[in-house]
Amino acid sequence: MDKTQMAAMLRDMLRARAFEEAAAQAYAQGHIAGFLHLYPGEEAVAVGVLHAAEPGDYVVSTYREHVHALVRGIPARQIMAELHGKKTGISGGMGGSMHLFDQDRRFLGGYAIVGETFPIALGAGYAVAYRKLPEAVLCFFGDGAVNQGTFHESLNMAALWKLPIFFICENNHYQIGTEIHRHSAITEVYKRACAYGIPAEKADGMDVIAVHEAAARALVRIRAGEGPQFLELETYRYRGHSMADSGSYRPNVELNAYQANDPIAAAVHEAEYPYPGIEAVAAASANSVTRFADHCCQEGHLDDATVERMRREVQEEVADAVTFAEQSAAPDMEDAWKAFRSNRRFETLMEVAR
Numbered sequence: 552m553d554k555t556q557m558a559a560m561l562r563d564m565l566r567a568r569a570f571e572e573a574a575a576q577a578y579a580q581g582h583i584a585g586f587l588h589l590y591p592g593e594e595a596v597a598v599g600v601l602h603a604a605e606p607g608d609y610v611v612s613t614y615r616e617h618v619h620a621l622v623r624g625i626p627a628r629q630i631m632a633e634l635h636g637k638k639t640g641i642s643g644g645m646g647g648s649m650h651l652f653d654q655d656r657r658f659l660g661g662y663a664i665v666g667e668t669f670p671i672a673l674g675a676g677y678a679v680a681y682r683k684l685p686e687a688v689l690c691f692f693g694d695g696a697v698n699q700g701t702f703h704e705s706l707n708m709a710a711l712w713k714l715p716i717f718f719i720c721e722n723n724h725y726q727i728g729t730e731i732h733r734h735s736a737i738t739e740v741y742k743r744a745c746a747y748g749i750p751a752e753k754a755d756g757m758d759v760i761a762v763h764e765a766a767a768r769a770l771v772r773i774r775a776g777e778g779p780q781f782l783e784l785e786t787y788r789y790r791g792h793s794m795a796d797s798g799s800y801r802p803n804v805e806l807n808a809y810q811a812n813d814p815i816a817a818a819v820h821e822a823e824y825p826y827p828g829i830e831a832v833a834a835a836s837a838n839s840v841t842r843f844a845d846h847c848c849q850e851g852h853l854d855d856a857t858v859e860r861m862r863r864e865v866q867e868e869v870a871d872a873v874t875f876a877e878q879s880a881a882p883d884m885e886d887a888w889k890a891f892r893s894n895r896r897f898e899t900l901m902e903v904a905r
Contacts (some may be wrong), residue, residue, distance in 0.1 A: 560598050561843055563602070566869070567621055569868075570618065570627055570868045575790070575794065588793045592787050593721060595762050599760070600719055600763075604687070606657075607685075607771075611672045612651075612662070615692055617651070618662070623658050625641055625656060631875065635877065635879070637881055638881060638883075639880075643882055643886055644881060645779075649662070665816050671690075672718075673705045673714065675860065680715060698890070706781075709747075709749070710778060713779070715774070716780075720783045720784065722783055733815050752765060752768075754784055757813075769889055773857075789813075813839050877900065
């Protein structure tokens with residue numbers, strides 16, 4: 552990995568953390584409606600995997616997909632505007648937090664239903680294999696999704712047809728508020744793939760370099776025609792399941808232990824405020840973002856001044872995205888009808904009485 556790639560990955564991790572904290576603040580201020588599932592703590596997963604992918608690969612994500620979209624190259628302005636429900640959003644303001652979609656970047660969407668990502672990835676993988684293209688389908692999902700029927704059905708079909716699908720489990724230990732050992736007979740999720748003969752491995756999801764290396768190995772095998780691959784990345788989310796969840800079911804000692812290994816220099820304190828703001832994200836100990844930044848500096852790829860400049864630049868980028876979102880107009884009924892009645896060829900999908 553060269554200096555340029557190191558810097559790009561660190562910038563994406565810093566941007567991801569800044570974006571999610573700004574989204575949390577906007578939600579607390581009432582500017583974002585509905586549910587909001589945030590990603591702080593898990594940045595090394597999205598950054599490590601997506602930096603190993605090619606632009607021609609497809610990405611299918613879950614309801615916790617803002618950072619996947621950011622790293623994939625969707626501008627922060629368009630994502631933040633979508634969260635705010637504005638017509639300048641990447642889905643025209645009608646998808647919201649859990650339904651980001653970008654055809655040009657082959658980002659096939661975040662999906663709100665647990666386990667919904669598997670059949671979507673299966674269909675895309677089948678299309679790629681049918682046309683014999685050198686592309687892969689990256690399918691992100693959480694540890695809670697592996698108990699869904701779609702998981703087993705999709706892995707079976709993917710293995711049977713040797714489809715080019717990269718199954719990526721973001722194991723943050725909690726299925727909403729239920730710890731993994733309380734809902735899964737097998738807590739090492741990657742072992743489930745052996746039932747379908749799919750090569751699988753597990754990596755440290757708090758270490759972006761380890762994630763990147765494991766993802767690169769898997770994608771090489773997929774492009775060589777070896778069929779689906781499975782990667783479990785053990786990580787941790789610092790916040791609750793969503794902004795409606797304080798995460799109080801988790802012991803502080805566990806949260807603190809993971810924050811000490813944080814991919815970014817931040818510690819979210821649980822005090823009298825259920826959702827700490829940016830001001831509360833301070834007093835950081837070593838974390839995975841800091842760890843990666845330190846590594847870049849120690850290896851001579853970057854210096855402290857460069858890292859600090861990155862922090863300022865991503866903060867400015869995110870602040871600009873928030874302003875853009877707040878000042879954008881909301882979609883009107885005409886926008887809604889256009890989205891409802893037509894696909895890319897402007898064909899009518901459904902007819903209803905006005």
